[in-house]
Amino acid sequence: MSALALAVSPDHFIGGERVASKEHFEDISPIDGTVIAEISRGGAAEADAAVRAAHAAFPAWAALGPQGRAPYLHKLADLIDANVERLAEVECLDMAMLLRSLRARVISRGARNYRAYADLAVAYEERDWRSNGTWNRVQRMPAGPAAVITPWNAPFMLSTWKTAPALAAGCTMVLKPAEWSPLSCSLLADLIAEAGFPPGVFNIIQGIGEEVGAALVSHPLLRRVSFTGSPETGRHIAVAAGANLVPFTAELGGKGPLIVFEDADLDAAARKAAGQYDDSGQVCLAGTRLLVQDSVRDAFLQRFHAYVDEHVLGDPREDATTLSPLIHPDHLARVSGFVERAREAGDTIVRGGTRAGGLHYEPTLIEPRSNDAEVVQREIFGPVLTLQGFATEEEAVALANSTEYGLSGIVYTSSLGRADRVGRQLRAGTVWVNTFLVRDLTAPFGGVGISGIGREGGNYALDFYSELKALQILEG
Numbered sequence: 001m002s003a004l005a006l007a008v009s010p011d012h013f014i015g016g017e018r019v020a021s022k023e024h025f026e027d028i029s030p031i032d033g034t035v036i037a038e039i040s041r042g043g044a045a046e047a048d049a050a051v052r053a054a055h056a057a058f059p060a061w062a063a064l065g066p067q068g069r070a071p072y073l074h075k076l077a078d079l080i081d082a083n084v085e086r087l088a089e090v091e092c093l094d095m096a097m098l099l100r101s102l103r104a105r106v107i108s109r110g111a112r113n114y115r116a117y118a119d120l121a122v123a124y125e126e127r128d129w130r131s132n133g134t135w136n137r138v139q140r141m142p143a144g145p146a147a148v149i150t151p152w153n154a155p156f157m158l159s160t161w162k163t164a165p166a167l168a169a170g171c172t173m174v175l176k177p178a179e180w181s182p183l184s185c186s187l188l189a190d191l192i193a194e195a196g197f198p199p200g201v202f203n204i205i206q207g208i209g210e211e212v213g214a215a216l217v218s219h220p221l222l223r224r225v226s227f228t229g230s231p232e233t234g235r236h237i238a239v240a241a242g243a244n245l246v247p248f249t250a251e252l253g254g255k256g257p258l259i260v261f262e263d264a265d266l267d268a269a270a271r272k273a274a275g276q277y278d279d280s281g282q283v284c285l286a287g288t289r290l291l292v293q294d295s296v297r298d299a300f301l302q303r304f305h306a307y308v309d310e311h312v313l314g315d316p317r318e319d320a321t322t323l324s325p326l327i328h329p330d331h332l333a334r335v336s337g338f339v340e341r342a343r344e345a346g347d348t349i350v351r352g353g354t355r356a357g358g359l360h361y362e363p364t365l366i367e368p369r370s371n372d373a374e375v376v377q378r379e380i381f382g383p384v385l386t387l388q389g390f391a392t393e394e395e396a397v398a399l400a401n402s403t404e405y406g407l408s409g410i411v412y413t414s415s416l417g418r419a420d421r422v423g424r425q426l427r428a429g430t431v432w433v434n435t436f437l438v439r440d441l442t443a444p445f446g447g448v449g450i451s452g453i454g455r456e457g458g459n460y461a462l463d464f465y466s467e468l469k470a471l472q473i474l475e476g
């Protein structure tokens, strides 16, 4: 099936209109490697047109206030809910996420993002107080046109998560989705038009990161830049934003520990550990380093292997499938490169370690020869976990904190005291105890170290997209 058959436009969405580029690039489906669309390949001209459209639309959008903007976001959320099936099919074809997860929760989470931020912005009160004979108020001003750059692994969910606070706070937007999975955001553009957003408020441009993305983030009319992707690209974008003195927020991947203490519910821990292969490990929050207390190693591993054995590699459109193909041949080569280097370096491949037909890769567990091993220290972003043992709580915390990353951590223990102690000591933006991925949208979200700069989520994101002003009026 092609994008044409799916009725997805291959073009940009600028100033409320579809705009085509002369050049195109091929979008392939990871399911069978076929070309499903020829997408407009934007460059500096398209980036400039989109930012200028956002700049022109900004004063009127900002002047609406949170109450005036909320109905647009709610309408967009309703349209997403009404189009779950189409969005799910397109996302599945484009990046091979499991169709049943997309239908059941991933797409509707996009709707929830717009609703939640519309309501949060309305509820966000300006602070008033009296001191020194003056009446004080913190006023919030929408920051201006914002650029959002999103990655290929959860294109629709992350694009909605990152654009919702910007729009709710009163910024106008240019969104640049990743070139490996551009289609769901093109459908989003149709829904933005249908929701009646004023032209220029929400623009979407397509193309290659180093081309249109780089032109976008260095545009002098932008007032905010927000990015999710790799630390390498994050550094480039930080430099571009910094050169224009534009505040920048970034979520840059992770290498999360999943710590299993001897007092844990081992069955629950093993099931969740096997679940770290979900989405074939293309999840920045995944707990990819299994740290298991020595005294329960065998009991844990026995359960873990049994749960991993239940995984079914296959077509993401089929109900029985639990593990999808990887996004792209280049990514498969990258993932298998990590495993091959580990093998050559003398790490032990406990299970997996091979390709599994098409773009599939076997769920893989590696016992590294030391904590310095590349597979322990670098984000692989595939179905590859490492296994390390520890004797004491101190040792577990030290290992958990021993990479440059700091996005997430998962802890399994039945002791509340230990949950609190270890939770406090982990150097990470998010820690889960005895669970994973449960999130309240008002909680802060972001990374420590090379996992990111700044925080998204709730009022933290609304603050990022605002300028805060202190107003003082003499009483009398």
Ligand code: ADP
Residues within 6 Å of the ligand: 149, 150, 151, 152, 176, 177, 178, 179, 207, 208, 209, 210, 211, 212, 213, 214, 215, 217, 228, 229, 230, 231, 232, 233, 234, 236, 237
């Ligand atoms: P990943 O490793 O997840 O593919 P990247 O960091 O390469 O992540 O890409 C994430 C997003 O950043 C994509 O939308 C990509 O097009 C974009 N991108 C890549 N390079 C640049 C750049 N130099 N400037 C702006 N955006 C870029």
